[in-house]
Amino acid sequence: MNWIELTQEETLTSINEKSFEKPQVIFKHSTRCSISSMVKSRLDRAVPATGIDFYYLDLIAHRTISNKIADAYSVVHESPQVLLIRNGECIYEESHNGITMDEIIQQLG
Numbered sequence: 001m002n003w004i005e006l007t008q009e010e011t012l013t014s015i016n017e018k019s020f021e022k023p024q025v026i027f028k029h030s031t032r033c034s035i036s037s038m039v040k041s042r043l044d045r046a047v048p049a050t051g052i053d054f055y056y057l058d059l060i061a062h063r064t065i066s067n068k069i070a071d072a073y074s075v076v077h078e079s080p081q082v083l084l085i086r087n088g089e090c091i092y093e094e095s096h097n098g099i100t101m102d103e104i105i106q107q108l109g
Contacts, residue, residue: 001044003027003056009065011055012072016088018053023108024085026055027099028066028078036080039099046101049108084108 015024030036059066070077073090082099084092084107092107
């Protein structure tokens, strides 16, 4: 998996703009949570969908960005959490053990 680290709030604007060209995925990861580590490992081992940018957010280090994501896309904060952004909107979000690459790919329709 080629994660793009999400460490700046300004990147959210870029993600939103890019989502009109191709889907964007944000994975919110808690480095203190064993479930989150398991889900990240599962995503790392999966064959990623093509034509998507995958962003990784360490929400312990960047909690303010996590809060901005929740506000911008009207989702309740969870950890771990994945959001699929298309055309400026969150079209799919999942948390905990529900997060799989297969499900992300399926949501692309």
